Amino acid sequence: MDEDTYLLNFKGYNFLRALIDIDQLESLDDFEIRDEDIFIITYPKSGTIWTQQILSLIYYEDHRNRTSQMDSLDRAPFLEYNIRKVDFSKRPSPRLFSSHLPYYLAPNALKNNKNKIIYVYRNPKDVMISYFHFSKLLVALEDVDNIEQFMKRFLDGKVVGSLWFDHIRGWYEHRHSFNVLFMRYEDMKKDLRSSVLKICSFLEKELSDEAVDDVVRKATFRNMKSDPQANYDKFVREEVGARTEDGCFLRKGTIGDWKRHLTVEQSEMFDRIFQRKMKEIPLKFIWDVNEE
Numbered sequence: 001m002d003e004d005t006y007l008l009n010f011k012g013y014n015f016l017r018a019l020i021d022i023d024q025l026e027s028l029d030d031f032e033i034r035d036e037d038i039f040i041i042t043y044p045k046s047g048t049i050w051t052q053q054i055l056s057l058i059y060y061e062d063h064r065n066r067t068s069q070m071d072s073l074d075r076a077p078f079l080e081y082n083i084r085k086v087d088f089s090k091r092p093s094p095r096l097f098s099s100h101l102p103y104y105l106a107p108n109a110l111k112n113n114k115n116k117i118i119y120v121y122r123n124p125k126d127v128m129i130s131y132f133h134f135s136k137l138l139v140a141l142e143d144v145d146n147i148e149q150f151m152k153r154f155l156d157g158k159v160v161g162s163l164w165f166d167h168i169r170g171w172y173e174h175r176h177s178f179n180v181l182f183m184r185y186e187d188m189k190k191d192l193r194s195s196v197l198k199i200c201s202f203l204e205k206e207l208s209d210e211a212v213d214d215v216v217r218k219a220t221f222r223n224m225k226s227d228p229q230a231n232y233d234k235f236v237r238e239e240v241g242a243r244t245e246d247g248c249f250l251r252k253g254t255i256g257d258w259k260r261h262l263t264v265e266q267s268e269m270f271d272r273i274f275q276r277k278m279k280e281i282p283l284k285f286i287w288d289v290n291e292e
Contacts, residue, residue, distance in 0.1 A: 006160075010022070110178065116180075155270075
């Protein structure tokens, strides 16, 4: 199968063909936004599920104390995919949404500077490695033989989410059109509690120290990986399809895993492209777990 079997290009952006509804895409411009709506925006494999879990725990006490059986996927559903075909208009406020949309496909009403957006970004080498393993797991994504092959596709933007550089630059350069908080994935890994407090402050959501501790505890990678409401494994097996029984949606979630996969030559080539495309973007990136 060629890439067109897996990708649907809409207005210059690649969506996952197996899960997308073209009517849903065409109606996004006019999607009715409420002032209380909260959006998680990411490029794929940059901490989306993690942030879904964090916000679900912040906003829903029944998620923190496990008296509800609702999955994070349903607590903060994807706006563009609406996989479960939910009538969003019937959901109570505040509504949480997740999205991989580029800035220019975001609903027009989102540019009112009222709605809060959390944009989580991750160093793109780790994004690429995570995406490579993810592509080998999901039957809905094109499988590739090796990192070299996937790296070419990633750097050409021939993946769901299109070009990483365009996604993050677009949101950053147009940040003044939105009410957006940029969160670095690696900071969340290094100090989750401080990151949760930063998110709560941005959302103007006050939690007790005990509640914050609970959010942090339930949002660790280890706990999420064993929590069926948070880890997407059932969704992958039953609704999307997996190529292997032993793969997991949440694989490692580490910093610097790219060092185990990229050759020096591949890494240096990536660096040259990164420096050229990101030279005017002041966002800082952490490439290794030992960096401050």
